[in-house]
Amino acid sequence: MxxxxxxxxxxxxxxxxxxxxxxxxxxxxxxxxxxxxxxxxxxxxxxxxxxxxxxxxxxxxxxxxxxxxxxxxxxxxxxxxxxxxxxxxxxxxxxxxxxxxxxxxxxxxxxxxxxxxxxxxxKAGSVLLGANSFSFKKTFIGLKKNAEQVETVHNTGTTAVALGKPSIAGADASSFSVMSNTCRTTLAAGAACTFRVGFAPKTAGPLTAKVAMKIGTANKAVRLTGSAYLGTTSITSSGEGHRQQGEDDERQQLEHRHARHRRRLRLDVHR
Incomplete structure (x- = not known):
């Protein structure tokens, strides 16, 4: 598999x-x-x-x-x-x-x-799950795009099977989501369907949950794990500071030129 x-x-x-x-x-x-x-x-x-x-x-x-x-x-x-x-x-x-x-x-x-x-x-029945466990790479809190992985549900049997809707449960369920679900209420013999599991951490540290789905009369669960970096790092820059520094430098240069000019005038007077 x-x-x-x-x-x-x-x-x-x-x-x-x-x-x-x-x-x-x-x-x-x-x-x-x-x-x-x-x-x-x-x-x-x-x-x-x-x-x-x-x-x-x-x-x-x-x-x-x-x-x-x-x-x-x-x-x-x-x-x-x-x-x-x-x-x-x-x-x-x-x-x-x-x-x-x-x-x-x-x-x-x-x-x-x-x-x-x-x-x-x-084999536990005729319907196989592509993944029994999803592990997501460590990432940052607040990224605009979720990390995603795909689950496949494959009916290897000879008769159709009823499917429930996949749902997230567990301690950190809010950090995971189900998206792009192509599975309907019935999966034909020999057919397969897919859904995506997204990971967008809401808190730092290790995170766990599960995605559950009813297949026939059985409830299947797939373990979900992920992790988010502790703390945040941000850098804020503003053009105002650079502009002010430039104005200060220009003012100092102008004052130096005026001072040199005044010294030359005094020397001319003494001569």
Whole structure:
């Protein structure tokens, strides 16, 4: 399962979703990492390539990615999405492997601001959510444009499913919002719909909430996390101060010229 906003410069921010047979894993073990390719639409493909740090197996945890590293000196994992190196926060939420050969049997990872990649989970019904968790990059309070991520709802079953309206709840619900909802009251078999989750922090520090949606008779919830910088910094400049300074400088120069002129006059008188 892949649910991302492409980080590639050519199509940055484009939603990409793939699941089931549209996701192929070429490598998936704790020693070599994960190499997966996805067909997200008839004309769009995506890739997820995760390399373990040098001499260490992949393990669940929070990492700070630093982009490209020499293989024999890599101290943290290296991640490429759509062949672009990813920098910054990276969370492997869940990882299970075969203790004999290291084959990864279950995996779930989130890249803040980009999306989620996971596989090996038990299916809970025929309707799949593209993301089980949204993590937003740290940002400032009061920005005019919200940070956004996309959720996909995919009915993999053979019958239509009733859908409720997605809504935000939780301690910091006011900092998150649902936008651009294409999901209607019924989702046909094999069909998919999407909605966007926006993040505009109202307070500083870490923020959490959830987006809930009724699917059939079950209530699904997706965890939301984000953070805002503490305090504010502002710089105010005014042309008045510069104009006043210029006038003061000009006045001083004029006084110096008058003083020199008066000294010359006194010298002429004495002569």
């Amino acid at each position: 892949l649910q991302i906003l492409s980080p590639n410069l050519a199509d940055r921010g484009t939603p990409q979703f793939a699941d089931g047979p549209n996701v192929r894993r070429f490598v998936a073990d704790t020693t070599r990492g994960i190499d997966a390719r996805m067909t997200s639409s008839p004309t769009s493909t995506a890739s997820f390539t995760l390399t373990p740090p040098d001499g260490k197996p992949l393990a669940a945890g929070s990492y700070r990615l630093v982009g490209s590293q020499q293989a024999d000196f890599a101290s943290v994992p290296t991640l490429k999405i759509n062949d672009d190196y990813v920098y910054g926060a990276f969370d492997i939420l869940d990882l299970a492997s075969n203790p004999t050969n290291g084959t990864i049997t279950r995996f779930d990872a989130v890249v803040p601001g980009i999306g989620e990649f996971r596989f090996g989970e038990d």
